[in-house]
Amino acid sequence: MKQTIDELPLTKAVTDVLHQLGVKDINPAYSTGLAWGGQEGCTTKEIYSPADGNLIASVNMATAEDYEQVVKQAEEAFKVWRKMPAPKRGEIVRQIGNKLREHKEALGKLVSYEMGKILQEGLGEVQEMIDICDFAVGLSRQLHGYTMHSERPQHRMYEQYHPLGIVGVISAFNFPVAVWSWNAMLAAVCGDVVIWKPSEKTPLTAVACQHILREVLTENELPEGIFNLVIGDAEIGSLMANDTRIPLVSATGSTRMGKKVGEAVGARLGKSLLELGGNxxxxxxxxxxxxxxxxxxxxxxxxxxxxxxxxxxxxxxxxxxxxxxxxxxxxxxxxxxxxxxxxxxxxxxxxxxxxxxxxxxxxxxxxxxxxxxxxxxxxxxxxxxxxxxxxxxxxxxxxxxxxxxxxxxxxxxxxxxxxxxxxxxxxxxxxxxxxxxxxxxxxxxxxxxxxxxxxxxxxxxxxxxxxxxxxxxxIGGAFGGEKDTGGGRESGSDAWRVYMRRQTNTINYGRELPLAQGIKFDIMD
The missing domain is CATH 3.40.309.10 (Aldehyde Dehydrogenase; Chain A, domain 2)
Incomplete structure (x- = not known):
């Protein structure tokens, strides 16, 4: 008969979970989806459970050099990933959702133990990840634009959406995996690659997610750099916010933190998706x-x-x-x-x-x-x-x-x-x-x-x-708020559009070249 968590010695229950999810005593500073790495001699951070004060595991903290390696790998992966048809990208996300189903109980327990939320909420958070995968799979066949009637004869106008590139995700401790998945799964079907900086308070659940992702990436013979993880402190977040190679930074956390990220991203005219404080x-x-x-x-x-x-x-x-x-x-x-x-x-x-x-x-x-x-x-x-x-x-x-x-x-x-x-x-x-x-x-x-x-x-x-x-x-509705909450929208509805660049196209299928607004500009007889 299967034992409940209350019937197991707590240390054994947690040890079993860590083993199943691939969490080691000391975990590397970064992952590019398939490989792990980090500079020698980097700072190590010990992660204790707020539930009982016990040491769960340790993580190496990424350096600026580590971050640079990850960005370069993500740039190369984007060249491949964006060319895969969106429904094929959706198939990869579908497989990720299935892997999460397999590991739901273990990952839910780790979320609960590392963050402190009760087990039902930990399991609910993983279910939220599964649900957003399902949503993203359907979305992969619905990345639609609009068609418009042109004022010029024999012209056609329409809009389409293209992948942005690298999406930076800065997540908070209170939802250590769900909010990342909102961003990462939608960005993935949109053709983007993701660099994830989890909260330094709850990095072990992020490590576990990378191990789950690795199974899918390996089985499908996909390149490194599609789903990336960088474990670090505010310095890594600052690098991400100021990096012109990252067109969109999604940040969840306090209003104080969000203002810093928004200011840095805005100064370089990038896009920011801010999910900040609530009252x-x-x-x-x-x-x-x-x-x-x-x-x-x-x-x-x-x-x-x-x-x-x-x-x-x-x-x-x-x-x-x-x-x-x-x-x-x-x-x-x-x-x-x-x-x-x-x-x-x-x-x-x-x-x-x-x-x-x-x-x-x-x-x-x-x-x-x-x-x-x-x-x-x-x-x-x-x-x-x-x-x-x-x-x-x-x-x-x-x-x-x-x-x-x-x-x-x-x-x-x-x-x-x-x-x-x-x-x-x-x-x-x-x-x-x-x-x-x-x-x-x-x-x-x-x-x-x-x-x-x-x-x-x-x-x-x-x-x-x-x-x-x-x-x-x-997850079906767009999530986010106004005023000091930041104005961002994640998850459902049409929140996917922020992960893409919008393009208006006009096609002339005639043999004349009329200008809009009736402008006459003849340079030939």
């Missing part, structure tokens, strides 16, 4: 189904221990149901199972590291100094089970929307309760009254309220949901 709100009107709303609020606020860019940070509640909602939340929060993310009973895992814990504590202290009322939570858990110091109790704070800390994104499980009165437009004004504009939600059974929320004077976020929470987006 997401759920509006609960007096017409809400409170049972549905509470389920969404709790998952949105404490899922991934509040470390999603779409986590619910603010709860804007109508005064007529405010006390009822508050009372229910104060009953639910003490019963949330907090513990090791690989345990099947855990709903709240650890924060990524002690720096995140400190930011959590500082934010709670600051908001209380502004007048906020801490209702529950905010403790750092102690005892043998929590000795690593990364486990906290999710906090609920009564606050006002204009408080400085409420205006900022704290990447931790802090939920601010904000009361509103009057009609829904007052709630929408509060929701929009922050710098970020990623995800938003309203719970109401009143059609007038929900339609106002979705109107062009409603939510100013890139994602606006009705009767579902702020987190847990499907």
């Amino acid at each position: 997401n709100a759920i509006i609960i009107t007096e017409h809400a189904d409170l049972e549905m709303a509470l389920r969404a609020v709790v998952f949105g606020a404490v899922g991934t221990c509040g470390q999603r860019c779409t986590s619910t940070r603010r709860l804007i509640i109508h005064e007529n149901v405010y006390e009822q909602v508050k009372e229910r939340l104060l009953k639910i929060y003490p019963s949330l199972p907090i513990g090791h993310p690989l345990s099947n009973t855990t709903l709240v895992g650890p924060l990524i590291d002690k720096d995140a814990v400190k930011a959590f504590q500082n934010a709670l202290e600051a908001v209380q100094q502004e007048g906020g009322n801490l209702l529950i939570g905010g403790e750092v858990l102690e005892g043998e089970q929590y000795a690593i110091g990364t486990y906290v109790t999710p906090a609920i704070v009564e606050a006002e929307n204009h408080y400085h800390m409420v205006q900022e994104e704290t990447f931790a499980p802090i939920l601010y309760l904000i009361k509103y009165s009057g009609d829904v437009e007052n709630a929408i004004e509060l929701q929009n009254g922050v710098k970020q504009g990623l995800s938003s939600s309203i719970f109401s059974t009143n059609l007038l309220e929900t339609e106002a929320f979705l109107s062009h004077w409603g939510s100013d976020c890139g994602i606006a949901n009705v009767n579902i929470g702020t987190s847990g987006a499907e």
